[in-house]
Amino acid sequence: MSIQELYNIYKQHPVITTDSRDCPEGSIFFALKGESFDGNKFAAAAIEKGCVYAVIDNADYRQDERFILVDNVLQTFKDLAREHRRQFDIPVIGITGTNGKTTTKELIATVLSEKYNTLYTQGNFNNDVGVPKTLFRLNEQHEIAVVEMGASHPGDIQTLVETTEPTCGLITNVGKAHLQGFGSFEGVKKTKGELYDYLKAHDALVFINADNEHLLEMAQSREISRAIAYGTQEDCQVNGQIISCAPFLKFQWQAQQSSGISVSQEIQTHLIGSYNIDNMLAAITIGLHFGVSPQQIHHALSNYVPSNNRSQMEVTHDNHLIVDAYNANPSSMKAAIDNFHLMEVSPKMAILGDMRELGAVSDEEHQRTVDLLREYGFEQVWLVGEEFGKTHCNYRKFATAEEVKAAIKSEAIKGYYILIKGSNSIKLYELPALL
Numbered sequence: 001m002s003i004q005e006l007y008n009i010y011k012q013h014p015v016i017t018t019d020s021r022d023c024p025e026g027s028i029f030f031a032l033k034g035e036s037f038d039g040n041k042f043a044a045a046a047i048e049k050g051c052v053y054a055v056i057d058n059a060d061y062r063q064d065e066r067f068i069l070v071d072n073v074l075q076t077f078k079d080l081a082r083e084h085r086r087q088f089d090i091p092v093i094g095i096t097g098t099n100g101k102t103t104t105k106e107l108i109a110t111v112l113s114e115k116y117n118t119l120y121t122q123g124n125f126n127n128d129v130g131v132p133k134t135l136f137r138l139n140e141q142h143e144i145a146v147v148e149m150g151a152s153h154p155g156d157i158q159t160l161v162e163t164t165e166p167t168c169g170l171i172t173n174v175g176k177a178h179l180q181g182f183g184s185f186e187g188v189k190k191t192k193g194e195l196y197d198y199l200k201a202h203d204a205l206v207f208i209n210a211d212n213e214h215l216l217e218m219a220q221s222r223e224i225s226r227a228i229a230y231g232t233q234e235d236c237q238v239n240g241q242i243i244s245c246a247p248f249l250k251f252q253w254q255a256q257q258s259s260g261i262s263v264s265q266e267i268q269t270h271l272i273g274s275y276n277i278d279n280m281l282a283a284i285t286i287g288l289h290f291g292v293s294p295q296q297i298h299h300a301l302s303n304y305v306p307s308n309n310r311s312q313m314e315v316t317h318d319n320h321l322i323v324d325a326y327n328a329n330p331s332s333m334k335a336a337i338d339n340f341h342l343m344e345v346s347p348k349m350a351i352l353g354d355m356r357e358l359g360a361v362s363d364e365e366h367q368r369t370v371d372l373l374r375e376y377g378f379e380q381v382w383l384v385g386e387e388f389g390k391t392h393c394n395y396r397k398f399a400t401a402e403e404v405k406a407a408i409k410s411e412a413i414k415g416y417y418i419l420i421k422g423s424n425s426i427k428l429y430e431l432p433a434l435l
Contacts, residue, residue, distance in 0.1 A: 001068055006055075006076070007083045009068075013052050016136055018077075018129065023049035030077050031056045032129065043067060074128065078163045081132030085165060088138050088145075093286065094164055096149045096157055096195050097172025098188065099332040100279050101126070103271075103306065104172050105148040107283035110304050114287075114296035116143040124326075126150035131160050144290065149195070152357070154187055157194035169195050170207040170282060173331070174214045193218045200224050207285055209278055210236050230285040232277070238285040245274050247313060247322070247343050247417075253284055263294045270305045272313050272322050274342065275335040318414040319435050320345070324421040325428040328355045330365045336421050337372055345417045347379040351404065351431065353422020354385030367391050380416070382407075385426050401427040408434045 010016070015027035020042035023029060029046035031039030031054060040061045043054035053066050057073045070076040085092070095105050102124055109120035119142045121134050126148040134147055149160040174189050199206050200222050208215055210231035219227060230238040240253035249271050254264040269280065280301060287297045306312050314321040324336050333355060340348065350373065358365055370391040373381050381395040384404055389397050398404045408431065418435060422428045 001070065003076070003079045003083050006068065006080055009053065010080060010084070016133075017046070017051065018133075020046040020049070023051045025050040027051050029054040031058075031061075031073050032077065033073070039073065078128060078132050078159070081135040082163045082165065085135045085138060085163075088142065090142060090144055091168065091290065092145045092147060092164060092166045094147055094149060094161060094166030094169035094195055094199075095172065096151065096160075096169075096192055098174050098192070098329065099335070100172040100275070101148055101150070102326075103276065104170075104279040104282050105146055106306070107279055107301065107304060108286050109146045111283045111287035111292055111297055111300045112144055112146065112290060114300050115290070115292045117141050118144050118146065120146040121148040124148070124150065126160075128156070128159060128163075131163055135164065151191050154191050155194070157191050158197070161195055161198040166195075166199065166204065167202075168205040168207065169199055170209075170286075171195055171215055171218075172278065172282065173209065173212055174218075189214060189218060193222070196222050196224060199226075205289075207282060207289075209282065211278070228285055228289060230281040238281055238288065240277055240281050240284075242274055242277055245272075245339065245342060247272055247320075247345060249274060249276050249280070251277050251280065253281060255284070255288055257288065265294055265298050267298060267301050269301060270303075270313075272324075273336065273339045275339060314432055316432070316435055320417045321432050321435055322417065322419045323429070323432055324419070325353070325426075325431075326424055328353065328421055328423045330355060330358070330368070333369055333421060334372065336419060337369070337376065340378075340417075340419045341376040343417065347416055348419070349380040349382070349413070349416040350378050350419045350421075351382045351384065351428060352388065352419070353383075353401070353426030353428045354387040356387075356423040356425055358387075362387050363390060370395070384422060384428065401430055404428075404431060405434055 013026050013028055015024050017023055017027050018030050018032050023046050029051040031043050033039055040056045040058040043056050043061050046054050047066055053068055055068045055073055057070050059069055062069050095101050105121055109118050112118045119138055125133055127150055147164050149157055151157045171192050174192050206224050206227045208219055208227050208229050210229040210233055229236045238255040240251050243250040249269045252266045256262050284297055312323045314323055366387045370393045383395050384398045420428050420431055
């Protein structure tokens, strides 16, 4: 069956599920595979529960014409999503990067939503299953889309841009993350740069952080000419400066509008971290490009409150918590620790979890983090996980978050500003409820 034929079926039954436990009446089930499951085995159950069709790639599970046999379910899933995306002649902004892509996506969507009906990636649905799911949510009411794309292996971004077909985009930054999958930092740059490759090939616009030398080099080596620069330098089309981080980011930005009128604003945010100025400036730049007024931008950004354990400040009965427990890699960890050091508050405590998927450089990067902590001299430091356990230091070490929780319950931790950061799998996001 061709993709066009399958899309004709989809138009009659425009609800898709990949979970046999959730089968709305009249939906289409895609039998995706995972490391520990084979969706083909659940196709019959999906039909029984209400799906009108099940797309499978194992003929052994085909019972009748309701079971649509294809070569590869995941590829068909992506191809169908691309076909659906092609029905909409609207701007589609593609976002990738090592750090900050989810926060940047949220900020961009918040700004654009002041003027447009905006579709944007929910949560971190940014992989080869999540991106198609985002595209399937496109409908006639949407005027613009913001699609986040993540990667952990070479070629991942190329696959996602070929599905998404963005009309413009940006890379937030590049850093040492998922090195086990990429093999090296050069591998990270090459993979993230696949977004630039696509935009260059389609003569599409790139929004670029001019403060990031790696991004500038990546853009220059590809001879990208259609670009709008943002950053802290005055020659950027949109530039900004930090006013304070006490503890929330406050900054000023300036821009020369297409009308020739210069605009300048001061924004008090609800975000922790000086590094978030890059994310804010990206949202401002894209907002201005698409005609969102400075007043609307100010309203959007000054009222944005983060969630999902990213750059959040939580005030509990006993402490002030800076929760950034969704993800961690060397560059984001250093940025968080540097920012914590600059905050004019005391006493300070850091509870840090392992940075996962660093491969051969894991020992070196965890020791580098410990050395930075020593330099800054926070009042208390707790380290969580096997990788931090190997470091040379006198800080308290815990094997798991469960051990940390037990320590919190038995000790009085009061009056601290506490930075909580680590890879999601370390589960430090479970700690705020106890602090």
